[in-house]
Amino acid sequence: MVEDITKISIKNTDHSRLSSVDWDNLPFGKVFSDHMFTMNYANGQWENPEIVPYGNIDMSPATSVLHYGQSCFEGMKAHKNDKGEILLFRVNENIERLNISAERMCMPEIPKELFVEALKTLLELDRDWVPSIEGYSLYIRPFIIATDPYVGIRPSETYKFIIFTCPVGSYYSSSVPVKIETEYSRAVQGGTGFAKAAGNYAAALYPAKLGQDNGYTQLIWTDAKEHKYIEEAGTMNIIFRIGDKLISPKSGDTILNGITKRSVLDIARSWGYQVEERKVTVEEIIKSFENGSIQEAFGAGTAATIASINCIHYNDQDYFLPEPSEDFFSTKVLSFLNDYKKGLIEDKFNWLIRV
Ligand SMILES: *Cc1c(COP(=O)(O)O)cnc(C)c1O
Numbered sequence: 001m002v003e004d005i006t007k008i009s010i011k012n013t014d015h016s017r018l019s020s021v022d023w024d025n026l027p028f029g030k031v032f033s034d035h036m037f038t039m040n041y042a043n044g045q046w047e048n049p050e051i052v053p054y055g056n057i058d059m060s061p062a063t064s065v066l067h068y069g070q071s072c073f074e075g076m077k078a079h080k081n082d083k084g085e086i087l088l089f090r091v092n093e094n095i096e097r098l099n100i101s102a103e104r105m106c107m108p109e110i111p112k113e114l115f116v117e118a119l120k121t122l123l124e125l126d127r128d129w130v131p132s133i134e135g136y137s138l139y140i141r142p143f144i145i146a147t148d149p150y151v152g153i154r155p156s157e158t159y160k161f162i163i164f165t166c167p168v169g170s171y172y173s174s175s176v177p178v179k180i181e182t183e184y185s186r187a188v189q190g191g192t193g194f195a196k197a198a199g200n201y202a203a204a205l206y207p208a209k210l211g212q213d214n215g216y217t218q219l220i221w222t223d224a225k226e227h228k229y230i231e232e233a234g235t236m237n238i239i240f241r242i243g244d245k246l247i248s249p250k251s252g253d254t255i256l257n258g259i260t261k262r263s264v265l266d267i268a269r270s271w272g273y274q275v276e277e278r279k280v281t282v283e284e285i286i287k288s289f290e291n292g293s294i295q296e297a298f299g300a301g302t303a304a305t306i307a308s309i310n311c312i313h314y315n316d317q318d319y320f321l322p323e324p325s326e327d328f329f330s331t332k333v334l335s336f337l338n339d340y341k342k343g344l345i346e347d348k349f350n351w352l353i354r355v
Contacts, residue, residue: 008037008121013053018128026169028303029139033129033165037118040147041108041159049114051122054164060149064156071198072101073143075302076259078123078165078355080132081343086123086355089341091116093259098142101195106155107144115142116353122163123355135170137341139303175308175323178233179216180282181207182314185224186232187254193231194253201235208234216313218299222282223254230280236299236307237261240280241329242288243295250277260300264333266349273329282314289319297321298330306334 013034021031032054039049065071074094079087095116099109119140123130130138142163146156184207187193192200204219211219218234230249232238237258239248246268251257265275288294289312299307308330312319324331339345343352 007049008118009048009050010121010125011050011052012125021167023131023133023136023167026136026167028168029166031166033126033138033167035122035126036162036164037122039114039118039161041161042157046108046111046114046161049118051118051125057160057162059147062149062151063146064148064150065145065198067151068146068153069197069199069202070105070107070146070156071143072098072105072107073141073196073198074098074101075196076140076142077137077168077302077341078130078140079137079342080130082132084132085343086127086130086138087341087343088119088123088353088355090259090263090351091119091353094142097196097257097259098144101197102144104192104195105144105197107146107159110142110144110161118163120355122165126165127355129165129167131167133169135338137168139166139168141165175310175321176217177215177311177313177318178218178220178309179211179214179313180230181211181219181221182227183207184210184219186219186221188224189253191254194251194256196256204235214313216311218307220312228281228283230282230285231255233299233307233309236301236304238297238299239264240285240288240294241296242293245274245276246329247276247278247280249280258301260302260305260337263337263349263351264300264306267333267336268329285312286314286319294321296324296328296330298324305337306330 016034034054035051036054037051039046076091076094081087095112102109144159144161147158147160148156186204208219220233221231223229223231230238231254239246248261249255269275297309308324310321310323
């Protein structure tokens with residue numbers, strides 16, 4: 001029985017779209033590779049794992065995910081090294097986190113071996129879609145959705161797990177102004193902030209739009225109760241360099257446990273920086289501007305890796321940071337991580353998997 005479930009059937013596309021890709025003008029997340037992996041959950045088990053040509057999925061308008069958002073996702077990247085091998089970065093942690101998200105959303109876990117097998121098979125098939133151009137990568141989007149055609153509210157009895165991929169260029173590279181949000185909240189104690197649950201992102205759109213209308217690209221979220229503690233920057237974790245210390249809010253109920261952030265801090269420790277993961281108050285950040293001890297602030301997440309912050313708005317005031325230069329920690333760690341993911345330096349943390 002179990003052997004049947006892990007056997008992935010493959011239907012190849014008969015019209016690859018690869019030759020029509022405009023590599024010089026590649027928009028993020030709009031160009032999709034030839035194939036996708038899909039698998040369905042019914043009668044208490046995952047079944048029918050298959051790789052098929054990328055395409056639309058057919059569903060009833062009553063499908064529960066469309067109404068109640070029972071859904072979660074992951075985001076990771078594959079790179080090609082100079083031998084043409086495909087490398088995955090800390091992918092086991094994405095799998096574990098998807099299952100943590102799934103549990104919180106009352107959805108079935110994905111067996112780890114099957115996930116890895118699906119991913120490897122898919123990437124092997126679409127290996128020509130993994131760019132080898134400097135700064136480019138293949139973005140991987142696995143997700144689970146509730147598929148019962150039923151408008152009542154209860155956990156679905158059927159689900160779909162899909163992995164599709166998109167080749168992507170480098171993300172916004174210039175640094176951005178952000179605003180400390182003190183009215184709206186992204187996450188609450190006991191809520192779903194630690195999960196990559198679809199609804200979290202929908203709920204953040206409106207406050208983010210208000211911030212953008214005022215010229216701030218992202219929000220710095222604070223705790224929902226007192227708006228006193230800093231949590232995340234948009235959909236990234238946030239890291240400050242104050243003096244020679246790196247400080248980041250500790251992941252937990254309301255702060256997503258980011259793999260990029262953990263990698264950045266592990267690298268920082270190995271370079272001899274002092275690292276503190278703890279509660280970070282808005283007050284201490286404002287003070288660090290006033291006494292000139294703040295050096296850098298940046299977001300960390302898979303899509304952009306590092307997004308530097310050049311201005312933080314709080315209480316009707318803009319606090320400015322210099323543009324990152326060559327000797328900034330964030331510049332060095334970004335280039336280190338880019339090289340690491342492409343297998344250009346020794347895998348001393350054991351973070352890479354070869355497909
Ligand atoms: C995905 C995500 C992050 C970053 O996680 P990575 O594992 O580094 O990609 C941070 N915060 C939120 C809210 C996220 O959704």
